[in-house]
Amino acid sequence: MRASWAGTLCADLLTDSQGVPLVVSSSVFTLVLTTVFGIWYARERTLSIHSIVTRPRELFYWLAVLVTFALGTATGDWTLELTGWTPGVSVLLPLGLIASIVLAWRLGASTVLSFWLAYILTRPLGANLGDWFASPRGDGGLGLGTAVTSVLFLAAILATVLHLTRSRADVIDSRSEDRALRAADPSRERIMLGYYAVVALATAGLLVWAHQQPHAAAASEEGDSAGAAAAPLTPEQATASFPAAEVAKFRTVAADTLARLDSGDQAGATARIADLEKAWDDDQATLQPRNQQAWTLLDGQIDQALKALRASKPDRATEVKALDTLLASLG
Numbered sequence: 001m002r003a004s005w006a007g008t009l010c011a012d013l014l015t016d017s018q019g020v021p022l023v024v025s026s027s028v029f030t031l032v033l034t035t036v037f038g039i040w041y042a043r044e045r046t047l048s049i050h051s052i053v054t055r056p057r058e059l060f061y062w063l064a065v066l067v068t069f070a071l072g073t074a075t076g077d078w079t080l081e082l083t084g085w086t087p088g089v090s091v092l093l094p095l096g097l098i099a100s101i102v103l104a105w106r107l108g109a110s111t112v113l114s115f116w117l118a119y120i121l122t123r124p125l126g127a128n129l130g131d132w133f134a135s136p137r138g139d140g141g142l143g144l145g146t147a148v149t150s151v152l153f154l155a156a157i158l159a160t161v162l163h164l165t166r167s168r169a170d171v172i173d174s175r176s177e178d179r180a181l182r183a184a185d186p187s188r189e190r191i192m193l194g195y196y197a198v199v200a201l202a203t204a205g206l207l208v209w210a211h212q213q214p215h216a217a218a219a220s221e222e223g224d225s226a227g228a229a230a231a232p233l234t235p236e237q238a239t240a241s242f243p244a245a246e247v248a249k250f251r252t253v254a255a256d257t258l259a260r261l262d263s264g265d266q267a268g269a270t271a272r273i274a275d276l277e278k279a280w281d282d283d284q285a286t287l288q289p290r291n292q293q294a295w296t297l298l299d300g301q302i303d304q305a306l307k308a309l310r311a312s313k314p315d316r317a318t319e320v321k322a323l324d325t326l327l328a329s330l331g
Helices: 002-016 022-044 055-083 092-106 111-134 145-167 174-183 186-212 215-230 235-239 244-262 266-287 292-309 316-330
Strands: none
Touching: 002 055, 022 055, 055 111, 055 186, 092 111, 092 186, 111 145, 235 292, 235 316, 244 266, 244 292, 244 316, 266 292, 292 316
Protein backbone atom coordinates (compact mmCIF):
# COMPACT_ATOMS: atom_id res chain seq x y z
CA MET A 1 0.00 0.00 0.00
CA ARG A 2 2.78 2.43 0.92
CA ALA A 3 4.60 1.62 -2.33
CA SER A 4 1.50 2.48 -4.34
CA TRP A 5 1.10 5.78 -2.48
CA ALA A 6 4.77 6.56 -3.00
CA GLY A 7 4.51 5.85 -6.73
CA THR A 8 1.46 8.08 -7.10
CA LEU A 9 3.11 10.85 -5.06
CA CYS A 10 6.28 10.62 -7.13
CA ALA A 11 4.37 11.15 -10.38
CA ASP A 12 2.33 14.01 -8.93
CA LEU A 13 5.43 15.76 -7.55
CA LEU A 14 7.18 15.64 -10.91
CA THR A 15 4.18 17.23 -12.62
CA ASP A 16 2.91 19.68 -10.01
CA SER A 17 6.11 20.73 -8.27
CA GLN A 18 8.80 20.29 -10.90
CA GLY A 19 6.73 21.09 -13.98
CA VAL A 20 7.83 17.95 -15.85
CA PRO A 21 5.50 17.40 -18.86
CA LEU A 22 3.35 14.30 -18.52
CA VAL A 23 4.62 12.87 -21.79
CA VAL A 24 8.16 13.00 -20.39
CA SER A 25 7.30 11.46 -17.01
CA SER A 26 5.23 8.74 -18.72
CA SER A 27 8.15 7.87 -20.98
CA VAL A 28 10.65 7.87 -18.11
CA PHE A 29 8.50 5.65 -15.90
CA THR A 30 7.95 3.25 -18.83
CA LEU A 31 11.71 2.97 -19.29
CA VAL A 32 12.29 2.51 -15.55
CA LEU A 33 9.61 -0.20 -15.30
CA THR A 34 11.03 -2.02 -18.32
CA THR A 35 14.46 -1.92 -16.67
CA VAL A 36 13.09 -3.26 -13.36
CA PHE A 37 11.35 -6.15 -15.10
CA GLY A 38 14.44 -6.85 -17.22
CA ILE A 39 16.77 -7.08 -14.22
CA TRP A 40 14.19 -9.01 -12.21
CA TYR A 41 13.77 -11.61 -14.97
CA ALA A 42 17.49 -11.84 -15.73
CA ARG A 43 18.19 -12.60 -12.09
CA GLU A 44 15.20 -14.76 -11.13
CA ARG A 45 14.00 -16.11 -14.51
CA THR A 46 10.38 -15.40 -13.58
CA LEU A 47 8.09 -12.41 -13.00
CA SER A 48 5.22 -14.40 -11.52
CA ILE A 49 3.90 -13.01 -8.23
CA HIS A 50 3.26 -16.60 -7.11
CA SER A 51 7.00 -17.24 -7.15
CA ILE A 52 7.82 -14.46 -4.67
CA VAL A 53 9.28 -16.65 -1.94
CA THR A 54 12.67 -14.98 -1.43
CA ARG A 55 13.72 -11.56 -0.19
CA PRO A 56 15.22 -10.41 -3.55
CA ARG A 57 12.02 -11.31 -5.39
CA GLU A 58 9.97 -9.47 -2.78
CA LEU A 59 12.14 -6.37 -3.21
CA PHE A 60 11.78 -6.54 -6.98
CA TYR A 61 8.01 -6.87 -6.56
CA TRP A 62 7.64 -3.80 -4.37
CA LEU A 63 9.89 -1.78 -6.63
CA ALA A 64 7.72 -2.81 -9.59
CA VAL A 65 4.58 -1.83 -7.67
CA LEU A 66 6.01 1.62 -6.92
CA VAL A 67 6.95 2.24 -10.55
CA THR A 68 3.69 0.82 -11.97
CA PHE A 69 1.65 3.23 -9.84
CA ALA A 70 3.85 6.13 -10.88
CA LEU A 71 3.45 5.08 -14.51
CA GLY A 72 -0.30 4.56 -14.15
CA THR A 73 -0.70 8.01 -12.58
CA ALA A 74 1.37 9.77 -15.24
CA THR A 75 -0.20 8.01 -18.22
CA GLY A 76 -3.71 8.43 -16.80
CA ASP A 77 -3.22 12.18 -16.35
CA TRP A 78 -1.58 12.44 -19.76
CA THR A 79 -4.57 10.70 -21.36
CA LEU A 80 -6.96 13.19 -19.79
CA GLU A 81 -4.75 16.07 -20.91
CA LEU A 82 -4.73 14.74 -24.49
CA THR A 83 -8.42 13.96 -24.79
CA GLY A 84 -10.23 16.47 -22.59
CA TRP A 85 -12.73 13.73 -21.70
CA THR A 86 -15.17 14.18 -18.83
CA PRO A 87 -14.66 12.00 -15.73
CA GLY A 88 -17.42 9.58 -16.73
CA VAL A 89 -16.07 9.04 -20.24
CA SER A 90 -12.48 8.72 -19.01
CA VAL A 91 -13.43 5.63 -16.99
CA LEU A 92 -14.26 3.71 -20.16
CA LEU A 93 -10.71 3.57 -21.57
CA PRO A 94 -8.92 1.75 -18.72
CA LEU A 95 -12.04 -0.35 -18.12
CA GLY A 96 -12.15 -1.38 -21.78
CA LEU A 97 -8.43 -2.13 -21.83
CA ILE A 98 -8.69 -4.32 -18.72
CA ALA A 99 -11.59 -6.18 -20.35
CA SER A 100 -9.47 -6.75 -23.46
CA ILE A 101 -6.67 -8.12 -21.25
CA VAL A 102 -9.05 -10.53 -19.53
CA LEU A 103 -10.21 -11.71 -22.95
CA ALA A 104 -6.61 -12.21 -24.09
CA TRP A 105 -5.82 -14.18 -20.94
CA ARG A 106 -8.83 -16.41 -21.54
CA LEU A 107 -7.65 -16.99 -25.09
CA GLY A 108 -4.19 -18.09 -24.00
CA ALA A 109 -2.08 -14.98 -23.47
CA SER A 110 0.77 -15.10 -20.99
CA THR A 111 -0.65 -15.04 -17.47
CA VAL A 112 2.25 -13.03 -16.09
CA LEU A 113 2.17 -10.43 -18.87
CA SER A 114 -1.61 -10.11 -18.61
CA PHE A 115 -1.41 -9.62 -14.85
CA TRP A 116 1.12 -6.78 -15.02
CA LEU A 117 -0.67 -5.01 -17.88
CA ALA A 118 -3.93 -5.11 -15.93
CA TYR A 119 -2.17 -4.05 -12.74
CA ILE A 120 -0.79 -0.91 -14.37
CA LEU A 121 -4.28 0.01 -15.58
CA THR A 122 -5.86 -0.27 -12.14
CA ARG A 123 -4.29 3.06 -11.12
CA PRO A 124 -5.87 5.24 -13.86
CA LEU A 125 -9.12 3.27 -13.53
CA GLY A 126 -9.33 3.96 -9.79
CA ALA A 127 -8.38 7.62 -10.21
CA ASN A 128 -10.93 8.14 -12.98
CA LEU A 129 -13.65 6.42 -10.98
CA GLY A 130 -12.85 8.62 -8.01
CA ASP A 131 -13.01 11.76 -10.14
CA TRP A 132 -16.30 10.61 -11.69
CA PHE A 133 -17.93 9.95 -8.32
CA ALA A 134 -16.60 13.09 -6.62
CA SER A 135 -16.79 15.72 -9.38
CA PRO A 136 -19.81 18.08 -9.53
CA ARG A 137 -22.59 17.11 -11.92
CA GLY A 138 -21.88 20.22 -13.97
CA ASP A 139 -18.40 18.85 -14.69
CA GLY A 140 -19.67 15.45 -15.79
CA GLY A 141 -19.39 13.74 -12.41
CA LEU A 142 -21.91 12.17 -10.04
CA GLY A 143 -21.54 14.95 -7.46
CA LEU A 144 -20.97 12.63 -4.47
CA GLY A 145 -18.07 14.66 -3.13
CA THR A 146 -14.66 13.55 -1.91
CA ALA A 147 -15.77 12.33 1.53
CA VAL A 148 -18.58 10.08 0.27
CA THR A 149 -16.37 8.75 -2.52
CA SER A 150 -13.61 7.89 -0.05
CA VAL A 151 -16.08 6.04 2.17
CA LEU A 152 -17.41 4.07 -0.82
CA PHE A 153 -13.92 3.07 -1.93
CA LEU A 154 -12.95 2.07 1.61
CA ALA A 155 -16.11 -0.04 1.92
CA ALA A 156 -15.36 -1.74 -1.40
CA ILE A 157 -11.79 -2.53 -0.29
CA LEU A 158 -12.93 -3.93 3.06
CA ALA A 159 -15.64 -6.03 1.39
CA THR A 160 -13.12 -7.44 -1.07
CA VAL A 161 -10.60 -8.28 1.65
CA LEU A 162 -13.30 -9.90 3.78
CA HIS A 163 -14.58 -11.98 0.85
CA LEU A 164 -11.10 -13.20 -0.09
CA THR A 165 -10.26 -13.97 3.53
CA ARG A 166 -13.32 -16.14 3.91
CA SER A 167 -13.43 -17.74 0.47
CA ARG A 168 -9.65 -17.99 -0.10
CA ALA A 169 -10.48 -17.66 -3.78
CA ASP A 170 -7.16 -15.94 -4.38
CA VAL A 171 -5.07 -18.81 -2.97
CA ILE A 172 -3.30 -20.88 -5.61
CA ASP A 173 -1.43 -23.96 -4.44
CA SER A 174 1.88 -24.83 -6.04
CA ARG A 175 0.54 -27.93 -7.76
CA SER A 176 -2.22 -25.95 -9.48
CA GLU A 177 0.29 -23.37 -10.63
CA ASP A 178 2.65 -26.05 -11.95
CA ARG A 179 -0.18 -27.58 -13.95
CA ALA A 180 -1.11 -24.18 -15.34
CA LEU A 181 2.48 -23.53 -16.39
CA ARG A 182 2.71 -26.90 -18.10
CA ALA A 183 -0.59 -26.24 -19.88
CA ALA A 184 0.64 -22.93 -21.30
CA ASP A 185 0.88 -22.93 -25.08
CA PRO A 186 3.92 -20.91 -26.28
CA SER A 187 2.54 -20.61 -29.83
CA ARG A 188 -0.80 -19.31 -28.50
CA GLU A 189 1.06 -16.84 -26.30
CA ARG A 190 2.96 -15.51 -29.32
CA ILE A 191 -0.30 -15.09 -31.21
CA MET A 192 -1.77 -13.15 -28.29
CA LEU A 193 1.27 -10.88 -28.29
CA GLY A 194 0.09 -9.83 -31.75
CA TYR A 195 -3.36 -9.25 -30.26
CA TYR A 196 -1.87 -6.99 -27.60
CA ALA A 197 0.02 -5.08 -30.29
CA VAL A 198 -3.24 -4.50 -32.18
CA VAL A 199 -4.95 -3.30 -29.00
CA ALA A 200 -2.04 -0.92 -28.32
CA LEU A 201 -2.20 0.50 -31.85
CA ALA A 202 -5.98 0.88 -31.64
CA THR A 203 -5.64 2.68 -28.30
CA ALA A 204 -3.01 5.02 -29.70
CA GLY A 205 -5.25 5.73 -32.68
CA LEU A 206 -8.18 6.48 -30.38
CA LEU A 207 -6.09 8.91 -28.33
CA VAL A 208 -4.82 10.67 -31.45
CA TRP A 209 -8.36 10.96 -32.77
CA ALA A 210 -9.67 12.26 -29.42
CA HIS A 211 -6.84 14.77 -29.20
CA GLN A 212 -7.75 16.13 -32.63
CA GLN A 213 -11.39 16.62 -31.73
CA PRO A 214 -12.72 20.14 -31.06
CA HIS A 215 -12.33 19.86 -27.28
CA ALA A 216 -9.06 21.79 -27.27
CA ALA A 217 -10.43 24.47 -29.52
CA ALA A 218 -13.66 24.52 -27.57
CA ALA A 219 -11.76 25.04 -24.34
CA SER A 220 -9.84 27.87 -25.94
CA GLU A 221 -13.01 29.36 -27.31
CA GLU A 222 -14.60 29.02 -23.89
CA GLY A 223 -11.72 30.95 -22.41
CA ASP A 224 -12.01 33.55 -25.16
CA SER A 225 -15.77 33.78 -24.79
CA ALA A 226 -15.37 33.98 -21.04
CA GLY A 227 -12.99 36.85 -21.50
CA ALA A 228 -15.32 38.49 -24.02
CA ALA A 229 -18.36 37.95 -21.85
CA ALA A 230 -16.51 39.33 -18.87
CA ALA A 231 -14.90 42.19 -20.75
CA PRO A 232 -17.50 44.64 -19.39
CA LEU A 233 -16.65 43.48 -15.88
CA THR A 234 -14.24 45.64 -13.95
CA PRO A 235 -11.91 43.96 -11.44
CA GLU A 236 -14.26 45.10 -8.71
CA GLN A 237 -17.20 43.46 -10.48
CA ALA A 238 -15.24 40.28 -11.19
CA THR A 239 -14.39 39.76 -7.54
CA ALA A 240 -17.17 41.60 -5.70
CA SER A 241 -19.16 38.41 -5.10
CA PHE A 242 -16.23 36.53 -3.62
CA PRO A 243 -14.75 36.79 -0.11
CA ALA A 244 -11.95 39.37 -0.04
CA ALA A 245 -9.63 37.01 1.84
CA GLU A 246 -9.98 34.35 -0.86
CA VAL A 247 -9.38 36.87 -3.66
CA ALA A 248 -6.30 38.14 -1.84
CA LYS A 249 -5.01 34.58 -1.54
CA PHE A 250 -5.40 33.99 -5.29
CA ARG A 251 -3.79 37.34 -6.08
CA THR A 252 -0.80 36.61 -3.80
CA VAL A 253 -0.11 33.28 -5.48
CA ALA A 254 -0.44 34.77 -8.98
CA ALA A 255 1.87 37.66 -8.05
CA ASP A 256 4.43 35.27 -6.53
CA THR A 257 4.31 33.19 -9.71
CA LEU A 258 4.96 36.25 -11.86
CA ALA A 259 7.80 37.39 -9.59
CA ARG A 260 9.52 34.01 -9.88
CA LEU A 261 9.05 34.10 -13.63
CA ASP A 262 10.57 37.59 -13.79
CA SER A 263 13.58 36.34 -11.83
CA GLY A 264 14.15 33.55 -14.33
CA ASP A 265 12.93 30.76 -12.04
CA GLN A 266 10.70 28.85 -14.47
CA ALA A 267 10.56 25.73 -12.30
CA GLY A 268 9.69 27.77 -9.23
CA ALA A 269 6.94 29.63 -11.10
CA THR A 270 5.47 26.38 -12.37
CA ALA A 271 5.52 24.91 -8.88
CA ARG A 272 3.99 28.03 -7.31
CA ILE A 273 1.04 28.23 -9.68
CA ALA A 274 0.07 24.70 -8.63
CA ASP A 275 -0.93 26.31 -5.30
CA LEU A 276 -3.33 28.56 -7.19
CA GLU A 277 -4.84 25.60 -9.02
CA LYS A 278 -5.42 23.72 -5.76
CA ALA A 279 -6.84 26.74 -3.92
CA TRP A 280 -9.18 27.58 -6.80
CA ASP A 281 -10.41 23.99 -7.14
CA ASP A 282 -10.93 23.71 -3.38
CA ASP A 283 -13.09 26.85 -3.40
CA GLN A 284 -15.10 26.02 -6.53
CA ALA A 285 -18.12 24.66 -4.67
CA THR A 286 -18.29 27.86 -2.61
CA LEU A 287 -17.45 30.49 -5.22
CA GLN A 288 -19.18 29.26 -8.36
CA PRO A 289 -22.75 29.56 -7.01
CA ARG A 290 -22.07 33.15 -5.90
CA ASN A 291 -21.47 34.50 -9.40
CA GLN A 292 -21.32 32.12 -12.35
CA GLN A 293 -20.15 34.78 -14.83
CA ALA A 294 -17.29 36.02 -12.65
CA TRP A 295 -16.28 32.49 -11.72
CA THR A 296 -16.20 31.44 -15.39
CA LEU A 297 -14.06 34.45 -16.25
CA LEU A 298 -11.47 33.76 -13.56
CA ASP A 299 -11.57 30.02 -14.17
CA GLY A 300 -10.78 30.54 -17.85
CA GLN A 301 -7.94 32.93 -17.06
CA ILE A 302 -6.44 30.56 -14.47
CA ASP A 303 -6.63 27.74 -17.01
CA GLN A 304 -4.78 29.88 -19.55
CA ALA A 305 -2.07 30.67 -17.01
CA LEU A 306 -1.70 27.01 -16.06
CA LYS A 307 -1.52 25.99 -19.70
CA ALA A 308 1.13 28.62 -20.45
CA LEU A 309 3.39 27.71 -17.54
CA ARG A 310 3.05 23.95 -18.03
CA ALA A 311 3.68 23.97 -21.77
CA SER A 312 6.40 21.56 -22.90
CA LYS A 313 8.27 24.59 -24.28
CA PRO A 314 7.09 27.58 -22.20
CA ASP A 315 6.99 30.95 -23.94
CA ARG A 316 7.77 33.70 -21.44
CA ALA A 317 5.73 36.35 -23.23
CA THR A 318 2.67 34.09 -23.21
CA GLU A 319 3.17 33.27 -19.55
CA VAL A 320 3.52 36.91 -18.52
CA LYS A 321 0.50 37.93 -20.57
CA ALA A 322 -1.67 35.23 -18.99
CA LEU A 323 -0.58 36.18 -15.47
CA ASP A 324 -0.99 39.92 -16.11
CA THR A 325 -4.52 39.31 -17.40
CA LEU A 326 -5.37 37.25 -14.33
CA LEU A 327 -3.91 39.79 -11.92
CA ALA A 328 -5.82 42.58 -13.62
CA SER A 329 -9.06 40.69 -13.04
CA LEU A 330 -8.14 39.93 -9.43
CA GLY A 331 -7.64 43.66 -8.84
